[in-house]
Amino acid sequence: MKKLLLLGLALPSLAFAVPPVPQRVGEATVALREQALHHDTHAWDIVEGLTTEVGPRLAGTEAEARARTWAVRKLTALGFSNVRVEEFDMPVWVRGEERGEILAPFPQPLALTALGNSGATPARGIEAEVIGFPNMAALEAAAPESVRGKIVFVTHRMGKTQDGSHYGYFGAARRQGPSVASRKGAAAIVIRSIGTDSHRFPHTGVQAWAEGVKPIPAAALSNPDADQMERMLARGRPIRMKLLLTPRQIGSRKSGNVIAEVPGRDPNAGVVLVGGHLDSWDLGTGAVDDGAGVAITAAAAKRILDAGGARRTIRVVWFGAEEVGLFGGNDYRRRHANELHASASESDFGADRIWRVDFALPASAAAVADRVEAALAPLGIARGRDRAQGGPDIGALVAGGVPAVTLQQDGTDYFDLHHTHDDTLDKIDLAKLRQNVAAYTAMIATVADAPENWTHNPPQQ
Amino acid sequence: MKKLLLLGLALPSLAFAVPPVPQRVGEATVALREQALHHDTHAWDIVEGLTTEVGPRLAGTEAEARARTWAVRKLTALGFSNVRVEEFDMPVWVRGEERGEILAPFPQPLALTALGNSGATPARGIEAEVIGFPNMAALEAAAPESVRGKIVFVTHRMGKTQDGSHYGYFGAARRQGPSVASRKGAAAIVIRSIGTDSHRFPHTGVQAWAEGVKPIPAAALSNPDADQMERMLARGRPIRMKLLLTPRQIGSRKSGNVIAEVPGRDPNAGVVLVGGHLDSWDLGTGAVDDGAGVAITAAAAKRILDAGGARRTIRVVWFGAEEVGLFGGNDYRRRHANELHASASESDFGADRIWRVDFALPASAAAVADRVEAALAPLGIARGRDRAQGGPDIGALVAGGVPAVTLQQDGTDYFDLHHTHDDTLDKIDLAKLRQNVAAYTAMIATVADAPENWTHNPPQQ
Numbered sequence: 001m002k003k004l005l006l007l008g009l010a011l012p013s014l015a016f017a018v019p020p021v022p023q024r025v026g027e028a029t030v031a032l033r034e035q036a037l038h039h040d041t042h043a044w045d046i047v048e049g050l051t052t053e054v055g056p057r058l059a060g061t062e063a064e065a066r067a068r069t070w071a072v073r074k075l076t077a078l079g080f081s082n083v084r085v086e087e088f089d090m091p092v093w094v095r096g097e098e099r100g101e102i103l104a105p106f107p108q109p110l111a112l113t114a115l116g117n118s119g120a121t122p123a124r125g126i127e128a129e130v131i132g133f134p135n136m137a138a139l140e141a142a143a144p145e146s147v148r149g150k151i152v153f154v155t156h157r158m159g160k161t162q163d164g165s166h167y168g169y170f171g172a173a174r175r176q177g178p179s180v181a182s183r184k185g186a187a188a189i190v191i192r193s194i195g196t197d198s199h200r201f202p203h204t205g206v207q208a209w210a211e212g213v214k215p216i217p218a219a220a221l222s223n224p225d226a227d228q229m230e231r232m233l234a235r236g237r238p239i240r241m242k243l244l245l246t247p248r249q250i251g252s253r254k255s256g257n258v259i260a261e262v263p264g265r266d267p268n269a270g271v272v273l274v275g276g277h278l279d280s281w282d283l284g285t286g287a288v289d290d291g292a293g294v295a296i297t298a299a300a301a302k303r304i305l306d307a308g309g310a311r312r313t314i315r316v317v318w319f320g321a322e323e324v325g326l327f328g329g330n331d332y333r334r335r336h337a338n339e340l341h342a343s344a345s346e347s348d349f350g351a352d353r354i355w356r357v358d359f360a361l362p363a364s365a366a367a368v369a370d371r372v373e374a375a376l377a378p379l380g381i382a383r384g385r386d387r388a389q390g391g392p393d394i395g396a397l398v399a400g401g402v403p404a405v406t407l408q409q410d411g412t413d414y415f416d417l418h419h420t421h422d423d424t425l426d427k428i429d430l431a432k433l434r435q436n437v438a439a440y441t442a443m444i445a446t447v448a449d450a451p452e453n454w455t456h457n458p459p460q461q
Numbered sequence: 462m463k464k465l466l467l468l469g470l471a472l473p474s475l476a477f478a479v480p481p482v483p484q485r486v487g488e489a490t491v492a493l494r495e496q497a498l499h500h501d502t503h504a505w506d507i508v509e510g511l512t513t514e515v516g517p518r519l520a521g522t523e524a525e526a527r528a529r530t531w532a533v534r535k536l537t538a539l540g541f542s543n544v545r546v547e548e549f550d551m552p553v554w555v556r557g558e559e560r561g562e563i564l565a566p567f568p569q570p571l572a573l574t575a576l577g578n579s580g581a582t583p584a585r586g587i588e589a590e591v592i593g594f595p596n597m598a599a600l601e602a603a604a605p606e607s608v609r610g611k612i613v614f615v616t617h618r619m620g621k622t623q624d625g626s627h628y629g630y631f632g633a634a635r636r637q638g639p640s641v642a643s644r645k646g647a648a649a650i651v652i653r654s655i656g657t658d659s660h661r662f663p664h665t666g667v668q669a670w671a672e673g674v675k676p677i678p679a680a681a682l683s684n685p686d687a688d689q690m691e692r693m694l695a696r697g698r699p700i701r702m703k704l705l706l707t708p709r710q711i712g713s714r715k716s717g718n719v720i721a722e723v724p725g726r727d728p729n730a731g732v733v734l735v736g737g738h739l740d741s742w743d744l745g746t747g748a749v750d751d752g753a754g755v756a757i758t759a760a761a762a763k764r765i766l767d768a769g770g771a772r773r774t775i776r777v778v779w780f781g782a783e784e785v786g787l788f789g790g791n792d793y794r795r796r797h798a799n800e801l802h803a804s805a806s807e808s809d810f811g812a813d814r815i816w817r818v819d820f821a822l823p824a825s826a827a828a829v830a831d832r833v834e835a836a837l838a839p840l841g842i843a844r845g846r847d848r849a850q851g852g853p854d855i856g857a858l859v860a861g862g863v864p865a866v867t868l869q870q871d872g873t874d875y876f877d878l879h880h881t882h883d884d885t886l887d888k889i890d891l892a893k894l895r896q897n898v899a900a901y902t903a904m905i906a907t908v909a910d911a912p913e914n915w916t917h918n919p920p921q922q
Contacts, residue, residue, distance in 0.1 A: 052692045055569030063568075107524075108516030108746070111882060199660060200745070200882045224885040228746070231513045231886075284661070285569070285689070421572060424685040425692075426659045 025375040029445045032303055033375065037438035042299035044430055046074065047292055047351075051285040051425045059279040059321035060092035060253035067278050071258040071294075071318055078302050080260035080316065087256040088331040090321050093117050095282055096246030098219065100190070103127060103240040106232055111222040112190060113283065114245045115174060116206035116324055119215030121188070125244030126151075126217070128187045132233045136172050139180055148185035151241050152177070153233075155192040155226050163356075164349060164411035170194055171205070178218035179210035188217040188243050192226035194415070200224050201420035204281055206324050217245045255279070255320035257328045260298070262305045264313035264448065270342035270455075271315045272448045273402075274301060274440060277322030277348060277393060284423030288414070292428060292436070293347035294318045300440030310448035312342050319393040322348070323419075329393030333400070340455065341402040343447050346391025347436070349409040350417075351428045354381050354439045356408040358388035360398060365454040368447060372405060375442040379435055384408065401456035405447065407439050486836040490906045493764055494836065498899035503760035505891055507535060508753055508812075512746040512886045519743040520782035521553035521714035528739050532719040532755075532779055539763050541721035541777065548717040549792040551782050554578050556743055557707030561651070561680065564588060564701040567693055572683040573651060574744065575706045576635055577667035577785055580676030582649070586705030587612075587678070589648045593694045597633050600641055609646035612702050613638070614694075616653040616687050624817075625810060625872035631655055632666070639679035640671035649678035649704050653687035655876070661685050662881035665742055667785050678706045716740070716781035718789045721759070723766045725774035725909065731803035732776045733909045734863075735762060735901060738783030738809060738854060745884030749875070753889060753897070754808035755779045761901030771909035773803050780854040783809070784880075790854030794861070801916065802863040804908050807852025808897070810870040811878075812889045815842050815900045817869040819849035821859060826915040829908060833866060836903040840896055845869065862917035866908065868900050 050070060057067040068085050075083045093116055100110040128151045133139040135156040139147075154177050158170035173191045181189040193203035200222040209215050221229060232239050258278060264271075276293020280286020301314045319328030343361065357376055359369040373383045388406035390398035398404040417423045511531060518528040529546050536544045554577060561571040589612045594600040596617040600608075615638050619631035634652045642650040654664035661683040670676050682690060693700050719739060725732075737754020741747020762775045780789030804822065818837055820830040834844045849867035851859035859865040878884045 048692070052689060053567045053696075055563075055567060055689075102516075106514050106516060198887045200662070200885060201660075224883070224887050227887055228513060228516075228885070231509070235514075421661045422685070424661060424689070426685050426688055 025371060028307070029375055029442055032307060032445050033438045033442040036300065036303055036441045037379070037434050040299055040434045040437045042302050043295040043433050043437045046295035046298055047287060047428060048425060049074065050291050051287045055285045056282045057278065057280050057286060058094070058282040059324045059327065060090050060255050061094065064255060064279050064320060068256055068258055071278060075258065075260040075298065075316070079305060081263050082259065082261040084259050085256040086259060086331060086335060087254050088327060089252045090255050090327040092250050092253040093324065094248055094250055096120065096248060097244060099244045100219065101242050102232065103242050105237050110225045111200040111202055112219040112225065113202040113204045114247050115178065115204060115218045115220060117208060117215065118218040118245055118247050120246050120248065121217045121244050123246065125242050126187055127240060127242045130229065130233065130239040130241050132229065136177060139177065142184065144184040147181065149187050151243060152181040152186040152189040153229055154189070155230055157192060158194055158196055158415060160196045160412050162410055162412050163408065164414060167194065167415065174205050174220065175207050178207050178216065179213045182213045182216045186216060190219045190221050193220045193223055195223060195418060195420065197416035198223050199422065201422045203419045204283060205419045208325070217243055219243065219245060255327055257320050257332055258318040260316045262301055262309050262314040264309065264311055266311045269312045269453065270340035271313045272342050272444055273315045273317060273344040273394065274444060275317035275319060275346055277328065278318040279321050279323055281323055281419050283419065283421040285425065286423060287425045288350045288417050288423050288427055289419065290348045292351035292433065296347050296351070296433065296436040296440055299437045300444050303441045304444055304448065310445065312448040314444055314448055322393055326392055329396065332393065333397050337397060337400060342454065343403045343405050344390055344394045344397055345405050345407060345443065346394045347407065347440070348391045349411055350414045351433050351436055352410040352413065353432050353435050354379065354407045355410050356384040357381055358384045358386050358406040358408065360388040360404040360457060362403060362454045362457050365403065365452055368450045368452055372443050372446045375446050376439055379439050381439060399460045401459045403454065403457060405443055407443060409436070486832060489768070490836055490903055493768060493906050494899045494903040497761065497764055497902040498840070498895050501760055501895045501898045503763050504756040504894050504898045507756035507759055508748060508889060509886060510535065511752050512748045516746045517743045518739065518741050518747060519555070520740040520785045520788065521551050521716050522555065525716060525740050525781060529717055529719050532739060536719065536721040536759065536777070540766060542724050543720065543722040545720050546717040547720060547792060547796060548715050549788060550713045551716050551788040553711050553714045554785070555709055555711055557581065557709060558705060559680065560705045562703050563693065564703050566698050571686045572661040572663055573680040573686065574663040574665045575708050576639065576665060576679045576681060578669060578676065579679040579706055579708050581707050581709065582678045582705055584707065586703050587648055588701060588703045591690065591694065591700040591702050593690070597638060600638065603645060605645040608642065610648050612704060613642040613647040613650040614690055615650070616691055618653060619655055619657055619876060621657045621873050623871055623873050624869065625875060628655065628876065635666050635681065636668050639668050639677065640674045643674045643677045647677060651680045651682050654681040654684055656684060656879055656881065658877035659684050660883065662883050664880045665744060666880045678704055680704065680706060716788055718781050718793055719779040721777045723762055723770050723775040725770065725772055727772045730773045730914065731801035732774045733803050733905055734776045734778060734805040734855065735905060736778035736780060736807055738789060739779040740782050740784055742784055742880050744880070744882040746886065747884060748886045749811045749878050749884050749888055750880065751809045753812035753894065757808050757812070757894065757897040757901055760898045761905050764902045765905055765909065771906065773909040775905060775909055783854055787853055790857065793854065794858050798858060798861060803915065804864045804866050805851055805855045805858055806866050806868060806904065807855045808868065808901070809852045810872055811875045812894050812897055813871040813874065814893050814896050815840065815868045816871050817845040818842055819845045819847050819867040819869065821849040821865040821918060823864060823915045823918050826864065826911070826913055829911045829913055833904050833907045836907050837900055840900050842900060860921045862920045864915065864918060866904055868904060870897070
């Protein structure tokens with residue numbers, strides 16, 4: 001034993017690596033994490049309250065305003081400081097009636113929903129032949145004369161991935177499909193839902209018209225309805241469809257970010273930003289997207305608050321108007337990008353177990369990342385291979401140099417519910433929610449109390 | 462060995478039980494069963510075609526008439542004999558618009574659907590306070606003055622069972638709840654769906670008004686919406702709800718049973734009846750309920766047809782108008798109850814694996830039941846402890862003495878989809894569907910070719 005010890009001391013890397021800061025996870029952090037893991041009730045209370053008492057809360061609507069009122073009351077009651085709303089203006093699109101049906105040769109209704117910023121049909125709807133495309137490349141390659149006046153159907157199917165990375169690729173049908181179809185003169189477009197379930201819930205989601213493109217009616221079919229459309233088209237007879245969508249652009253309205261803080265002891269050490277988005281799509285009650293995220297992050301901050309706070313200020317931001325174009329994230333960046341942020345973390349990927357942590361911390365905070373990693377490991381979380389990008393509302397901040405810590409939820413089933421009527425409280429598992437709170441608590445405790453000092457990263461090119 | 466053999470011969474029960482009929486499963490039956498299990502395409506073709514080319518087919522509507530036309534064409538093309546429609550008249554209720562929302566204190570929409578024969582609200586809907594009851598007993602015990610003018614909400618929750626037996630008990634809220642609520646002066650009733658899923662699909666289903674009771678609006682909330690209503694009521698504030706339902710009774714219309722046969726070699730040996738129901742609820746495409754049933758039974762009969770038929774006539778009956786009051790079953794009984802039926806079997810419990818077989822055969826056919834049991838065992842099916850009751854359309858026939866063989870599907874997940882928008886083709890698993898066809902094929906082959914003769918059972922008391 002003595003020999004080994006001497007041998008150890010003889011190694012330079014051990015002899016000289018006397019750390020100026022803790023190398024182990026502190027007892028206080030462990031206690032906070034374990035309390036959250038086994039006993040947290042704050043997160044459930046928040047997501048239960050928000051989804052029950054407010055329900056759906058589309059950005060810019062009266063429902064989102066009620067959510068802000070609810071949020072201010074809740075965060076104040078929890079004892080946070082500096083609870084406030086930072087308002088901004090935004091253009092608002094609201095859903096109207098929506099119906100689709102096959103007229104011939106196999107008459108039957110279809111389950112569909114308008115995509116964000118969809119154009120409207122006349123009040124009686126439109127009737128046109130359906131032209132099907134297996135994917136976006138096929139639509140892009142199509143001659144305009146083959147598409148003109150028809151209802152375009154794009155049906156490529158998204159699969160499940162743990163990291164959700166396929167959303168980018170397969171989401172193109174929603175994000176670019178409508179503009180491509182409009183440019184070619186289509187009467188309307190219906191896409192297979194960007195979702196991984198097989199239930200008759202269509203998945204909505206935002207799309208923006210490319211410069212100069214005329215809005216046309218744009219909707220998503222549920223996956224079983226997209227299957228049905230494929231089977232009908234495979235029979236080789238012309239498929240005639242009726243589509244009625246009456247959404248409207250109602251002009252500029254107020255939205256806002258709700259902010260609450262746990263003031264830190266060292267005002268020069270930077271802010272630890274955590275949050276999610278308060279708005280939801282209008283179809284479900286926004287439990288998983290993103291009631292869970294605001295609940296998890298505020299519950300974790302509340303646990304630090306109750307433990308007496310930390311060196312750094314913890315800032316909880318419940319962003320407004322994320323779903324429809326990141327208006328809340330952009331407003332926050334406009335107001336706060338020049339403040340020193342020690343780190344930023346957004347939870348906007350549901351409430352399944354966190355399995356991975358990624359970092360974008362400067363080299364001077366490398367040991368902080370190591371300690372976060374160690375604090376999370378007992379929760380079944382390991383460091384990933386990627387640099388943290390931040391979530392949707394903080395992505396631009398992080399690209400601009402704000403350090404980030406990303407706690408990644410398991411997204412395998414996330415796109416089963418995403419943007420559907422079915423995103424409701426019953427889909428949240430309390431044990432998994434607590435694991436999320438425990439992870440955020442341990443991360444915040446470690447970062448906010450780190451004795452190291454660091455500044456922002458260089459902006460990404 | 463010799464000794465054992467002699468000993469065996471010395472036992473009277475062995476010495477004299479020389480059977481006049483096969484005690485083993487015949488090679489031909491085994492071959493038919495295995496072909497169905499591994500290669501059947503008929504069942505998939507039928508359920509795929511019916512759900513795609515016809516889709517929803519509410520009894521008494523033009524859609525159900527299209528289903529009959531489709532069925533006659535399909536059964537004729539498959540080579541069945543005596544393909545025909547036996548028409549009957551029935552009263553028809555059709556769904557209208559349906560919307561529900563909480564007005565105060567937590568305004569938000571609800572996912573609901575009208576129950577069969579629901580009354581209508583005015584075109585603008587009704588607004589009333591909600592009064593909640595945990596179960597039917599509590600509603601029945603309520604003082605009428607506490608209920609008068611309110612929207613009754615009954616929320617007892619159905620659990621999963623393999624044999625589906627809880628449908629009877631928990632279904633009471635749907636079948637009797639509306640009449641009980643109306644008698645007490647309720648403005649309307651909304652029940653927790655009679656279903657076992659946690660998705661925002663309300664489950665419709667028929668209910669009939671008790672003698673002299675005034676129809677009121679009656680709807681089912683999806684299970685997540687019923688959870689939401691419970692959470693709102695638990696907060697103790699008055700819950701104000703708006704309900705809009707505009708269904709209509711449109712009077713008498715035609716429905717009909719579609720019948721096809723594989724003529725038997727012995728016209729005096731009785732008919733082997735197999736079938737399911739052709740109509741579906743209007744919300745989904747009726748894949749599991751009961752596209753699967755008509756597909757499985759016809760596919761099995763087709764396999765016997767292709768093998769050259771059997772001693773007995775096999776009669777495939779695709780009943781009309783089951784969902785809304787067993788009109789097809791009643792019409793069949795009126796026309797055919799006096800014909801000799803060797804057995805009757807209805808498949809109306811989805812397309813999950815068959816796990817159990819029950820019999821109601823007279824003693825003279827006891828050996829036939831034994832051979833059926835032996836033929837099914839390799840498919841993972843064993844004899845149950847109950848006497849076969851038949852399915853919904855043949856229940857009265859069986860009670861009247863017609864022998865029955867019931868092949869029971871695993872119903873654990875059946876009530877996830879039952880009577881919802883989500884009953885679509887993607888829910889059917891080809892391997893399980895083939896196991897069903899194999900079981901029906903083996904059963905039909907055994908019963909239809911049995912050399913024994915038997916007559917009906919005595920009517921049940």
